[in-house]
Amino acid sequence: MFRKTIPHTNTKCPVCMTIIVIADDRYTLYTNGAEIGSGIAYEGSGSTSQVYTVGLSPEIDNVIAINATNTGGPAGLIATIHVDYLDGTSTPTRLGRPCERQLQAALRTPASTTRRGLQRTSRSSWIWTNESTSAAVTTPVGNRAIRKTIQSPYGKGAVCAKVVLTTDNGYAVYANGQNLGSGSDYTAA
Numbered sequence: 001m002f003r004k005t006i007p008h009t010n011t012k013c014p015v016c017m018t019i020i021v022i023a024d025d026r027y028t029l030y031t032n033g034a035e036i037g038s039g040i041a042y043e044g045s046g047s048t049s050q051v052y053t054v055g056l057s058p059e060i061d062n063v064i065a066i067n068a069t070n071t072g073g074p075a076g077l078i079a080t081i082h083v084d085y086l087d088g089t090s091t092p093t094r095l096g097r098p099c100e101r102q103l104q105a106a107l108r109t110p111a112s113t114t115r116r117g118l119q120r121t122s123r124s125s126w127i128w129t130n131e132s133t134s135a136a137v138t139t140p141v142g143n144r145a146i147r148k149t150i151q152s153p154y155g156k157g158a159v160c161a162k163v164v165l166t167t168d169n170g171y172a173v174y175a176n177g178q179n180l181g182s183g184s185d186y187t188a189a
Contacts, residue, residue, distance in 0.1 A: 004093070006062040006083055013058030013086040018162050021079040022049035023068045030065040032057065049078070053162065058086055082162070 006014050021029060021039070028038040031054050039050050056062045068077040081093045150161065163173060172182040 002066045002068065002077065004064045004081070006056065006064065008058060008061055011087070012089075014056040014062055014083050015058050015086050016084040017054045017056055017062075017064070018082045018084075019052050019054070019064070019079060020049050021052070021066065021077070023066070023077040024073075024075055025071040026069045027077060028067045030063075030067070032060075032062055056083070 006017070008014055017031070019029065021027060022041050023039065024041055026038065026040045029036045029052060036052055036054055037050065041048075064081065066077060066079060068075070082090060083093070084090045161175065167183070170182065170184050173180045
């Protein structure tokens with residue numbers, strides 16, 4: 001089992017976490033002892049990572065745990081955790097090679113899993129320009145602008161947004177005219 005404590009202080013209070021996770025063969029994600037979700041993936045399955053957004057308690061040290069299970073063959077766990085704090089700051093944490101030794105010890109025999117609260121990235125879809133409608137059509141080389149306007153439900157106001165994206169080949173992300181970041185190829189996030 002992988003565990004990470006997200007500490008709190010009088011000046012740094014965690015309020016929300018977004019985690020992107022995938023494991024070969026399966027995992028169960030917990031926050032402060034409560035099961036948040038689980039997933040099953042294996043080599044060649046075509047499964048994708050899953051995204052969870054979880055409220056955290058600003059008054060305590062929050063504990064994130066991932067129980068990864070290998071049913072044989074290759075094994076691994078990849079996750080990224082992004083914590084938002086009450087003061088408006090945030091901290092990204094990537095889990096991968098640095099915790100490889102801990103993960104090797106965590107992989108165990110199969111256990112039952114309960115699947116609930118999933119927000120699958122498989123529900124996402126590619127956004128195509130008007131020049132092509134599928135991967136089968138070659139799009140001319142060059143930049144393409146894609147715009148998405150988010151309408152808040154009546155009586156509600158958006159205070160933040162979380163975007164998970166991949167592009168071929170590079171990208172720049174803007175919100176309300178402000179450049180939020182960019183990547184040079186499809187492997188950069």
